[in-house]
Amino acid sequence: xxxxxxxxxxxxxxxxxxxxxxxxxxxxxxxxxxxxxxxxxxxxxxxxxxxxxxxxxxxxxxxxxxxxxxxxxxxxxxxxxxxxxxxxxxxxxxxxxxxxxxxxxxxxxxxxxxxxxxxxxxxxxxxxxxxxxxxxxxxxxxxxxxxxxxxxxxxxxxxxxxxxxxxxxxxxxxxxxxxxxxxxxxxxxxxxxxxxxxxxxxxxxxxxxxxx
Amino acid sequence: xxxxxxxxxxxxxxxxxxxxxxxxxxxxxxxxxxxxxxxxxxxxxxxxxxxxxxxxxxxxxxxxxxxxxxxxxxxxxxxxxxxxxxxxxxxxxxxxxxxxxxxxxxxxxxxxxxxxxxxxxxxxxxxxxxxxxxxxxxxxxxxxxxxxxxxxxx
Numbered sequence: 001x002x003x004x005x006x007x008x009x010x011x012x013x014x015x016x017x018x019x020x021x022x023x024x025x026x027x028x029x030x031x032x033x034x035x036x037x038x039x040x041x042x043x044x045x046x047x048x049x050x051x052x053x054x055x056x057x058x059x060x061x062x063x064x065x066x067x068x069x070x071x072x073x074x075x076x077x078x079x080x081x082x083x084x085x086x087x088x089x090x091x092x093x094x095x096x097x098x099x100x101x102x103x104x105x106x107x108x109x110x111x112x113x114x115x116x117x118x119x120x121x122x123x124x125x126x127x128x129x130x131x132x133x134x135x136x137x138x139x140x141x142x143x144x145x146x147x148x149x150x151x152x153x154x155x156x157x158x159x160x161x162x163x164x165x166x167x168x169x170x171x172x173x174x175x176x177x178x179x180x181x182x183x184x185x186x187x188x189x190x191x192x193x194x195x196x197x198x199x200x201x202x203x204x205x206x207x208x209x210x211x212x
Numbered sequence: 213x214x215x216x217x218x219x220x221x222x223x224x225x226x227x228x229x230x231x232x233x234x235x236x237x238x239x240x241x242x243x244x245x246x247x248x249x250x251x252x253x254x255x256x257x258x259x260x261x262x263x264x265x266x267x268x269x270x271x272x273x274x275x276x277x278x279x280x281x282x283x284x285x286x287x288x289x290x291x292x293x294x295x296x297x298x299x300x301x302x303x304x305x306x307x308x309x310x311x312x313x314x315x316x317x318x319x320x321x322x323x324x325x326x327x328x329x330x331x332x333x334x335x336x337x338x339x340x341x342x343x344x345x346x347x348x349x350x351x352x353x354x355x356x357x358x359x360x361x362x363x364x365x366x
Contacts, residue, residue: 049245071256078257200233201230207233208229
């Protein structure tokens with residue numbers, strides 16, 4: 001996208017700008033934001049909030065904390081976007097920030113037993129949630145089976161070692177390439193492949209008995 | 213790989229196990245951000261922006277009292293050290309330099325043993341024989357010596 005096209009997009013009225021921004025790729029949206037278009041930041045948030053929330057949530061296992069961390073990711077993006085090297089992929093950059101924050105959170109949690117206890121307590125409370133909130137169209141026994149299965153999968157992911165878990169989620173949930181995962185996790189390609197292989201095997205081993 | 217999986221039952225079973233597990237994982241329901249996610253984020257960004265605007269305003273007001281005091285103290289110290297090292301505080305050449313005046317306190321006379329004994333005996337209610345003794349002894353000794361010598365000469 002040329003600078004002229006971005007400038008043209010910015011000069012349009014509110015709704016039209018948002019519409020136009022939606023058609024641009026990440027790099028062009030970043031350029032628009034750096035050119036003074038505040039709505040471009042909102043576009044970036046809309047594009048990444050759900051993906052990042054799922055990535056962080058699957059990594060740390062705490063829904064509320066994951067949302068706080070994703071907010072922090074966007075704060076940092078807003079603060080440092082002018083420093084972003086535009087020859088690189090924006091998605092890799094934003095995932096790197098999220099990955100580092102998630103890693104820090106896991107590290108802090110392992111150092112602070114109180115935080116770990118609060119997370120476990122919150123998960124108990126989640127389990128006590130009534131079944132009808134799952135899906136009002138399903139039968140209760142189906143809902144129970146679905147919830148049980150979902151919890152089983154989440155617990156199995158939780159049991160993976162931290163560095164395996166991140167590679168596993170980035171590949172299997174986010175569909176990132178090996179090269180992107182290597183950049184996000186600051187590892188070489190060989191390490192990513194071996195970690196992914198081990199994570200897949202471990203995950204299958206953990207969950208297999210429950211599926212038989 | 214595919215050919216091997218067709219031939220090897222054990223590897224095919226393992227592959228199926230992994231595929232089933234991954235299928236479950238990929239089909240996990242996605243979590244959605246809360247409805248106020250963007251408004252909260254926007255509020256945080258705005259407060260950060262306001263803080264960034266206030267920061268330069270504080271800086272433009274000039275240094276605080278602490279900074280001013282430390283600069284003043286530093287300047288005084290530098291001035292003093294310079295004046296001392298360049299001998300600005302000493303007498304100029306040609307001026308008469310007087311020797312410093314030395315004043316000494318007079319030595320306090322030591323109390324004699326006899327007096328202390330007298331004081332002690334008086335306060336304790338003891339007989340004042342030391343005073344009598346001394347009054348008799350001291351001059352009399354000299355007198356006796358004098359008389360003895362005189363008598364010897366004869």
